[in-house]
Amino acid sequence: MRRTALVTALVTASFVLTGCGGGTGLDNVEVSKGDTPKVTVEKDFETEKTQTRVVNDGGGDEVAEGDTIKINYIAVNGRTGKEFDNSYKNESPMTLTLNEKTALPGFYKGLVGKQIGSRVLVSVPSKDGASLLQSAESLGLEKDDTMVFLFDIVSKVPNEAKGKAVKAPAWAPKLSYNDKKQPAKFTTTKQTAAKMPKTRSYELIKGTGDKVKEGATVSVQYVGQKYPDGDVFDESWSTGPRQLSLAKGGVIDCWSEQLPGHTLGSRVVVACSSDDAYGKDAKKNQQPDGPLIFVVDLLDAS
CATH class of the missing domain: 3.10.50.40 (Chitinase A; domain 3)
Known part of the structure; x- marks a missing residue:
């Protein structure tokens, strides 16, 4: 849509x-x-x-x-x-x-x-x-x-993910929260993978809503930073949920490929390879370069 x-x-x-x-x-x-x-x-x-x-x-x-x-x-x-x-x-x-x-x-x-x-x-x-x-x-x-x-x-529309907490995989950086209990930043642990060889995703909260369909328009809260513990370059928590299309070309490839199939109400971490993020022309296009990591709350879809 x-x-x-x-x-x-x-x-x-x-x-x-x-x-x-x-x-x-x-x-x-x-x-x-x-x-x-x-x-x-x-x-x-x-x-x-x-x-x-x-x-x-x-x-x-x-x-x-x-x-x-x-x-x-x-x-x-x-x-x-x-x-x-x-x-x-x-x-x-x-x-x-x-x-x-x-x-x-x-x-x-x-x-x-x-x-x-x-x-x-x-x-x-x-x-x-x-x-x-x-x-x-x-x-x-x-x-x-x-x-x-x-x-x-x-x-x-809910303002944040709600559901059952899920343990993060060992390779993943640790997500920290601010004083409002909102996702804030990823930091590395001794087990964190130093490189992101391929794009992958996992859930920190498992929502009970419908599965997000390919190409859906979704309402989300998110934080984006350079993988694994670099600068935060974008976030929605200070302004409120944003509405984005998951259609090909509507968002970066790792979002359009990884978010469909997860259920509404979930908090999903998407770790993006450089190719599936902004690619080799990222700097030229004034976008963050290299591998990236996002934490995304899936709030609603149409």
Whole structure:
């Protein structure tokens, strides 16, 4: 499954949040019933504040700041009245962490406090949406456009792996944790293999969810560093889970080959040979070179 256009365009940045306005501007927006709804917005729709209208109450848990949620959505350009993205058609729900670093302000303001299972209309002014998007023009948007979204809040996504602890193999470096009990860094032991001759993976926690399929879009927490105890070059724990496609070319080969088959809820270590990581051109492409090691929490998949 491909990533939706909107997910591709979203920026990761910090935003200053202000209060959310009322919902009266959305009264004339029409939403059809059914599992795959249609949203009708008249041309030249504008709003100065993020506004919300709950179409249907879900009755589930309330969405709180910092939660990661799975949502289906329809996105409409208020200026043209035309739909520019639709996760129902793409069969690819978006996973979104509602914090200041990873969510557009309009999403944050419109969805925090709503219930799981709800259908919610949200109008997002330029300052909370389009002006902050990367490559807004690729979506047919201008920087001062208002966007209108219909969100179905499907579920909350776990923030970390949960399941039965599994003993690591003797050759593997030891994983250490920070004061929040989150994976932080690998260190070597006397038995740690000095080289990574081939790519391999193992579990530290065995989850009880479905097996991840080849090419799936997954929501993950992870830490990546140079094997076996080098610098940490990337991690998600400080910002929240990330959504990535395991399709060939969507991630490095060791991820697309090693993560399918593991179950959701698992904490998986993937040790990558240089060839299955960023390859011989890693430095030229400004990527970490040589063998790498990742610890990946498999939280959700679609």
